[in-house]
Amino acid sequence: METEPSFFETSPTPNVVGKPLNRVDGRDKVMGRAKYSAEYPIPGLTYGVLKTSDIAKGKIQNIDTSAAAKQPGVLAIFTHLNIPKLAVTPNDADGKKAIGAPMGFMPLTSDVIHYAGQPVAVVVADTFERATHAAELVRVTYLTEQPIAAYTDPKAKIFDPQKIQDGKTDGKTRRGDARAALTSAPVQMTAVYTHAINHHNPMEPGATTAVWEAPDRLTVYESTQGVTRTQKALSTMLGLPNEQVRVITKYIGGGFGCKGSCWPHSVLTVLAAKGVGRPVKLSLTRKQQFTGMGHREDQTQTLTLGATKEGKLTALIHEKTSTTSPWDNYAESNSKIINMLYDCPNFEASYQLARGNVMTSTFTRAPGEAPGSFALESLMDDLAYKLNIDPIQIRLLNHADKDPTNGHPWSSKSLKECYARGAELFGWSKRNPKAGVTRNGRLLVGMGMATASYPVHNSQGNARVRLYADGHAVVQSGATDLGTGTYTVMTQVAADSLGLPPEKIRFELGDTKLPTAPNSGGSVAAGTVSSSVYMAAQDVWQRLTKLAIKDKKSPLFGAKAEDVIVDKGRLQLKKNKAKGEDFMALMKRSELTDIEGTGNGKYGAGYETGQTASPASSGNVEQAGQHSMHSFGAHFCEVQVDPDLGTVRVTRWVSVHGAGRILNAKTARSQIIGGSIFGIGAALMEATHRDHNYARYVNADLADYHIPVNADIPEMTVEFIDERDPHINAMGVKGIGEISMVGVSAAVANAIFHATGKRVRDLPITPDKILGTKAV
Amino acid sequence: MNNFSYLQATQPKEATGAIRDNKQAAFIAGGTTLLDLMKLNVENHDQLVDINLLAFKGIEQTSDGLRIGALERMSDVGENPLVMQQYPVISQSLLQAASPQLRNMASIGGNLLQRTRCGYFRDTAFPCNKRQPGSGCPAQDGENRGLAILGGSNACIATHPGDLAIALVALDAVLLLENAKGKQRRVPLVDFHLMPGNTPQKETVLEPGELIVSITVPTAAHTRKSMYLKVRERTSYAYALASAAVGLDVQGGQIRSARVALGGVGTKPWRSREAEKVLTGAPATEATFRAAAAAALREAQPREHNRFKVELAQNTLVRALTELTAA
CATH class of the missing domain: 3.30.365.10 (Aldehyde oxidase/xanthine dehydrogenase, molybdopterin binding domain)
Incomplete structure (x- = not known):
């Protein structure tokens, strides 16, 4: 960290960073020019519509697609019997982990129904209306079993998971001896809290446009909080090299966590496009959104505290019970904040789960x-x-x-x-x-x-800066703007890092062709991507410094690189600021139209320790x-x-x-x-x-x-x-x-x-x- | 949504005749309920007959009282100066209903025919006696928080969702209907909606092909001194947990006449003659209002999740009467 440049040092008084700059994408949004994932006018585009399950548990007895198939404009109807096969599914052993899928189950892989709203067919037609109509004509008969709706169901089996949240959090945590401390605490309080099921409900529902450019090359316009994660999920499931799958997300209309992972509808759209041999786009209906991309789970928390008469905490005991899906041990890790928020020497937490016939809950x-x-x-x-x-x-x-x-x-x-x-x-x-x-x-x-x-x-990401001799720059990182302002703040960071006014910066994001960035989730995007942009700009300055000190015509000729600093686009000697030149003069003299730099930005514990850990092991790095x-x-x-x-x-x-x-x-x-x-x-x-x-x-x-x-x-x-x-x-x-x-x-x-x-x-x-x- | 044909009628007979000849056809005015339910496949019509060109218009004071054409829009009636000043409960019920966008589309006649928001009714994956007679009513021991505590049956406890109908039923509104033969009849609104009983699929006395032409509200002292109070989970664009439409004629602290109807709690717009009986001739005091509210809810049959409505509806009615007499 000490050896790496820091914005605190190079821009002690920022020009643009921190200022209330208007959104750089605001005009495109209000003019309707900003394209969301279901708005790309792809030639030959067709429309996919999901048919979902009426029942929450059981088996598909029969799917009659004959009436639907006869409808004008219908191109294909995919069910578990005829949809193209995946190379890896989350149902496979270790499949979920390899994919990074949020749920350990992929619909349309068998006749089994695990939850109401589970996709059972994808209908593709030449118009949205025809596909919608045909989907309603698909007749499904079920062998229905009695489902479990929630952990509150008397028939639900409550169990103690080893880990929750895909293994990220232990099922039990102990620090000190909370039970003993409680027993001797003069003040003891306990209370039970419940939380209703919540849904993210972004304005823009889940949406995918899938285009097979070649039999082994796919482009997907996807409403996701992270193109990289989606790319990995899709390429793994399809058995394609990562780089053969391109994911593009220029704008998303809210995510709140539900777009943090690759969900079944996106995979089904890709498979339908393969099956039908044409580009397919599919948006979840509002109703499907409630069963398509997770939710915040129904839960009960019991919290007990022990304290001195003066109000000083001596013990905290937290227990949570919640509903999870038939395949995953997902629960929000409520206890983490309870463990760290106050100075309390003794802490204990445990999670209990019950499997319900529900879709997996997810980050909300x-x-x-x-x-x-x-x-x-x-x-x-x-x-x-x-x-x-x-x-x-x-x-x-x-x-x-x-x-x-x-x-x-x-x-x-x-x-x-x-x-x-x-x-x-x-x-x-x-x-x-x-x-x-x-x-x-x-x-x-x-x-x-x-x-x-x-x-x-803990997180990290990459960015690229291309600085042009005429004083403008293109800055890129495969990040996402959830609508919160990533385009704008990265423009500001690039402007100050390059000593340019913000209108001379074009920031591009949301494409797996761009340098890799983390998911916009867990509040990591602003810190990671801004650091990556900053580091990429520093790389440009290092390259230009190298150029200047070797250039006989430069006032900096012969200087040591470490003696050169950059102030608002001017390369100059640290100790004699009068000696130096503007980058544009240097580049023009060198007949350089542009110069590129890349940067890796670390965020959190990885920055401090210098470790570059994958997010999967972030728990260890944070410690x-x-x-x-x-x-x-x-x-x-x-x-x-x-x-x-x-x-x-x-x-x-x-x-x-x-x-x-x-x-x-x-x-x-x-x-x-x-x-x-x-x-x-x-x-x-x-x-x-x-x-x-x-x-x-x-x-x-x-x-x-x-x-x-x-x-x-x-x-x-x-x-x-x-x-x-x-x-x-x-x-x-x-x-x-x-x-x-x-x-x-x-x-x-x-x-x-x-x-x-x-x-x-x-x-x-x-x-x-x-x-x-x-x-x- | 199924495919359908579309006919734009210019004369009432053309409209009513088309419906009479085809049981699967339906009138469409604003379409704010109909299209929603057709998209959900709760309603399936192979023909829609657009009645927007019919001359069922006008908001005017007549010798019989306030006359509102059935095709007037909710927003136009709600913001009409005559209605606002002389029939405040009607204006208030309209302006607290739905959203501005919906109010700009929805017709007055259609509003009286809007269907329940019961989640079991609106999702064809559930059984529902209203949608599929005889299939069952999972709401009885299900998620019945929003459902009715008055007028329910073992077959159905779906709440009438409207606001306007509550105001109109309180003020003795009378509907003018016209059938395919061009024959007109008058039906008091209080008799227009039906209780579910064993036939929850039949919601009104409208006959096939019959149209609502207009609504007349008799003018009285209690029409001017009237108000609508709606309790809901958010400040706008939410259905009533409980609402009260009240009109009073108070002279010297004594109530000479009273009109009371409750919303959000009944299977139909709930006129409470029981409450009116307590109020009429009694002093306009909180004790009277409390007694009236108790009378209004005496027959309440709450379920697991809607018990709170018994207290809430009483408090809502008491508050409406209190505010009205204080004004």
Whole structure:
């Protein structure tokens, strides 16, 4: 790390980075010129539509495609009997791992039905309407078995998994002796929390356009958070060399985790295109989106704490039970944040799973941290009331000065500043500490807060910079812009790294032909890709420096490379800045039209240790560094509750985060606002209801699955604490994709408690739960 | 969605005749419910008869009261000054319904015919007695949180989803219907929707080919002093968990006449004569309102997940009456 250049050194006062630059892709989006994955006008394009299973468990007895096949325009109908075969499927031993698939099951490989909504056929026709119509005419008869809908089903078998999250997290964790510490703790509290099923519901559903350029060469336009991961999944399943599969994703309309992996519909589209011999595009319907790309699982958490009379934590015990699919041991790792957020010497966590006839759940914005923080931050609030201590004070009292999980110092931590600034912006001091006494006419007014944190995972990526002698540059990395501003912030980073105005930069992303970048997930993209871009720019300067010091006509001729620095595009001597020249003069004299540099950007522990670990082993790498790396923040929420009608309105909101360098003040603010609204939705209204007999959703549409509308959201105040963190990557960027949501539902629930004196531990907090007539 | 033919009718007889001759045909006005249900294959029609060119228009005060043409759009009626000032409950029910986009498309007649949001009804993979008579009702012990607590049967507990119908049924609205022979009849809205009983597939008294021409709301003291209160899980674009349409004539603190209807809780727009009986002649006090609310919900038959609606509907009604008398 010491030997590598750092943005802190080369751009101590950035020109563009950090500024509220407008989105560079904004104009293309509002003009309709930005192309999403189902919008490419490929010659000869055909349309694929999925037919999905009505039942949740059983077997296909018969599929009658005769009526559908007779329809005009129908080109092919694929079922498990005739779809082209895959070389490797996730059903195979080790297949899932090789593919990197999110689920250990591939539909249309047999007659077995594991979940409602499982694809059973793909219909391809010359128009979307004809394919849709024909799919409805495919007649499937089933041998139906009684499904298990959830872990709450009395017939469900609860088991203790060795590992959850595809082996990334242990089923049990112990630090110290929490049981013994609890027994001797003067204050003991325990509570049970439930979380409804949540769906990501990006505006743009899952969508794939598959084009076979040759029998062994494929191009896929895919709505994914990572072209590299999709490329690997598809090439492995198809048995093709990686480079024979090209994945392109120029724009995606939201992902929130559900586009972090390659799901069955994408594979089926590719196979259908192969089978029909023409390009096929397929979009999930909104209803199919509910069973096509995972969800946040239904779950119960039991959290127990032991504390001193003064409120100092001595023990935390966390137990979680949730539903997983027939093949995977997926559960969000809720316990991680509970383990690290406060200074508590004794900790224990365990996960239990039950197999249901459901699609595998998957990462959903702040997977684990969001529901885990709901439990922890609700119980901390209870502790504060019980001991008559201010909720901020109880958190300060338990502030973790170092990482309690391993004793490492934090690379940076501004949590105390977040509390202080948030409290000031919010007017926390005016809050009556007593619950249930503040009124606004008929309405009860409550103020609550909660802590947020999200780890800096280990990651790395690559970028390429091509700098032209006329003073413009093309910068590339195979990253994804989820709509949060990757195009814009990378343009800013490139501008400052190259000493050019942002309008002279063209940043390209979303193509496996470009240098490899990680998935936009786990909040790693901003830090990794910005560092890669920065390092690629440094590579260009090194090449130009080499050129200059060998060029007799250059003022730098004969200088040592290490004595040359670059300031805003000018190469000059460190000790005599007057001696130097602009890169354009150097390149023109050398008759160089352009020059290319590449860079590898490391993010997180890998940056600090110099290790380049694959994400699969990131858990180990994260423990290997000298520092623990996290973002921290605090949310403050005011609600007004109508106790008679049970309605809750969020009336004020303040979020303050310390998340390293903020690359763009405007897009960062928007991202925090968006994530907080996502959290308010989970807190107050989001729930997918699965029928307990049929294991099938009853509200799989956006009229009945509620997400907040504009009228639900007040003005929101967002600030960042200036943080300089040289340990995490060359840019000092932590990333803000997930932290915006962590703690949000607890802040809302805590405000509701303050308003009403009633503690609601079941999300979402709908009017029935405020009324107190709990469903039996 | 199945393939269908499309006919644009210019005269009522042309429209009603086409439907009478083909049991699989359906009228289409705004299409906001019909097309949705056809895409879900819940409804299958081989012919759609577009009635938008028919002259069923107008929002006017007549000697019989407020007359609204069946083809007026929800947004036009909701924002009409006469309706807003003289019949506030109607305007409020419309403007709290659906979304602006839907209100701009949906017709008043069609709105009264909108079908339930019961998730079992809307998904053909489930049994449903309303969709497939005799197939069963998984909602009875299923995800019945949003479903009805009043007027249900063992065959069906689907909630009437509307807002406008609640306001209109409270105000004694009368529908003018016209059949294929050109014959017209008047039906009070309160008698228009049917309870599910053993035939939940039959939702109204409309005969095949019969059209709603217009709606008339008799003018009275309680029409002007009226309001609609809707409780829902988000502030806009959500169906009512419970709603109340109320109209009162209060003089000297005594209630001379009262109109009460509840939404979100009934299998049909739920006029509560029981509540009106308690209110009429009683002092306009919270105690009276509480007693009226209790009377309105006395017959409630909640299921596992919708018990809260008994309390919520009562509180909603009390709040509406309280706000109306305070205004």
